[in-house]
Amino acid sequence: MHSDDHSGVDSSAVASAGRWAPLRRRCGCGNGADRFGEHMDPSARAAWLHRRRSGAGIRPGARGDRLTARPTVADPEMTANAGRRTLVSLPWPRSPSMNQAESSTRTGGPAMKPPAFGYAAPSSLTEVTALLAEHDDLEPRVLAGGQSLVPLMNFRLAQPGYLVDLQHVEGLADIRLDGDTLSIGAMVRQSVAEDAPQVAAAAPLLAEALRFVAHRPVRNSGTIGGSLAHADPSAELPAVALAADAEMTLVGPAGVRRVPAAEFFVGPFETALRPGEVLSEVRFVRWPGSHAFVEFMRTHGSFAIAGVACLLDVDAAGTVRRAGIALSGVGPTPVRASATEQSLIGSVPDQDSIRSAVEATVAVLSPAGDVHGSTETRIDIARAYLRRAIEVALGRAGVEVAPHDGTRS
Numbered sequence: 272m273h274s275d276d277h278s279g280v281d282s283s284a285v286a287s288a289g290r291w292a293p294l295r296r297r298c299g300c301g302n303g304a305d306r307f308g309e310h311m312d313p314s315a316r317a318a319w320l321h322r323r324r325s326g327a328g329i330r331p332g333a334r335g336d337r338l339t340a341r342p343t344v345a346d347p348e349m350t351a352n353a354g355r356r357t358l359v360s361l362p363w364p365r366s367p368s369m370n371q372a373e374s375s376t377r378t379g380g381p382a383m384k385p386p387a388f389g390y391a392a393p394s395s396l397t398e399v400t401a402l403l404a405e406h407d408d409l410e411p412r413v414l415a416g417g418q419s420l421v422p423l424m425n426f427r428l429a430q431p432g433y434l435v436d437l438q439h440v441e442g443l444a445d446i447r448l449d450g451d452t453l454s455i456g457a458m459v460r461q462s463v464a465e466d467a468p469q470v471a472a473a474a475p476l477l478a479e480a481l482r483f484v485a486h487r488p489v490r491n492s493g494t495i496g497g498s499l500a501h502a503d504p505s506a507e508l509p510a511v512a513l514a515a516d517a518e519m520t521l522v523g524p525a526g527v528r529r530v531p532a533a534e535f536f537v538g539p540f541e542t543a544l545r546p547g548e549v550l551s552e553v554r555f556v557r558w559p560g561s562h563a564f565v566e567f568m569r570t571h572g573s574f575a576i577a578g579v580a581c582l583l584d585v586d587a588a589g590t591v592r593r594a595g596i597a598l599s600g601v602g603p604t605p606v607r608a609s610a611t612e613q614s615l616i617g618s619v620p621d622q623d624s625i626r627s628a629v630e631a632t633v634a635v636l637s638p639a640g641d642v643h644g645s646t647e648t649r650i651d652i653a654r655a656y657l658r659r660a661i662e663v664a665l666g667r668a669g670v671e672v673a674p675h676d677g678t679r680s
């Protein structure tokens with residue numbers, strides 16, 4: 272079930288908890304660390320959990336202070352603290368019907384929903400990387416739109432001890448079109464990108480795919496960079512970035528580096544971002560052809576079971592010159608349909624050649640099944656939607672696909 276209740280965890284987030292299972296096993300931010308201590312031997316884990324809960328071993332003024340200075344998220348003090356460092360924990364529950372004593376009894380600890388965390392809202396990337404380095408022992412994370420991270424924290428699937436909020440960082444919310452290169456700052460809200468004329472002109476596949484991400488209120492907060500860095504294998508934007516050969520700009524203590532999408536997504540909720548690094552922007556080079564984004568989802572706005580991002584460059588005779596195709600929801604990362612691309616390039620596609628091009632990719636898929644779709648279901652959906660995406664993109668390029676018996680319809 273999907274809900275637009277953004278007060279915290281909603282039913283969609285609960286339904287998504289199964290998809291987050293890899294986060295329990297591995298790092299919450301995808302950098303490979305064991306944030307939940309589940310890879311440790313039992314005694315080391317007990318000590319680790321004790322340190323996390325009590326703040327033992329953490330220098331004074333960090334964790335200990337958080338438990339005494341706890342403004343709520345609605346507290347004007349916190350708003351006034353934008354740009355400064357503060358210590359915050361969200362109250363649990365927010366309902367005035369349950370008092371602090373009752374909620375403490377329920378949780379057996381301090382009255383709050385996520386674990387306590389430190390917080391800073393700097394205004395420059397230099398400060399961001401400095402803060403991440405300074406609070407390295409607290410397993411810090413950056414906070415973008417909070418649409419994935421906050422529910423994870425509320426479920427305690429992620430327990431960062433320090434959040435560095437990116438919302439006031441200069442230059443991260445820009446969209447620039449320089450010649451054929453579209454640069455989108457990591458903090459550009461998904462709804463802003465969806466409406467941006469530069470995105471429509473240079474990356475229409477992205478604009479189309481964004482309409483499939485959640486609902487508009489979620490896209491008003493959720494960011495382009497947050498979706499890419501979160502690297503949910505079912506998400507739309509990673510598949511778009513992969514199909515379009517997008518490039519990520521990562522800023523960290525060692526400087527700036529550029530990583531192609533093909534190397535950025537390395538596992539479920541896991542990216543090439545190193546500890547202390549931040550995704551600052553994503554670049555798309557204009558694709559001179561047509562596009563299609565299609566996906567299968569149970570209800571509008573919910574996470575898709577599987578989706579396909581497709582870019583085709585077709586000449587006047589209907590010959591495919593270039594193809595960029597990627598699927599979501601059928602592997603631990605978005606999956607590039609390289610075999611399909613190779614099969615299409617150089618041909619004037621008809622029903623038969625499209626079918627065999629699709630099978631070339633589907634034959635090697637082995638998605639893990641879950642409550643949302645079995646392995647077989649995901650493969651069947653991938654087959655149907657890969658075909659559909661190619662046909663839609665060809666249709667938009669003005670190519671009429673000949674039926675399999677060779678006669679044009």
Ligand SMILES: Cc1cc2nc3c(=O)[nH]c(=O)nc-3n(C[C@H](O)[C@H](O)[C@H](O)COP(=O)(O)OP(=O)(O)OC[C@H]3O[C@@H](n4cnc5c(N)ncnc54)[C@H](O)[C@@H]3O)c2cc1C
Nearest residue numbers: 413415416417418419420485493494496497498500506550
């Ligand atoms: C009800 C609901 C439905 C949703 N449906 C969909 C859907 O259908 N499809 C979909 O794709 N998403 C969906 N989402 C998730 C949404 O798209 C999020 O916006 C997105 O996943 C994360 O973006 P964010 O800006 O909110 O990031 P946050 O939640 O703030 O951060 C997510 C993670 O990325 C890291 N991070 C964020 N920005 C950066 C950065 N610049 N550099 C390095 N690390 C960074 C954070 O530390 C965190 O680990 C849904 C969310 C909700 C609440």
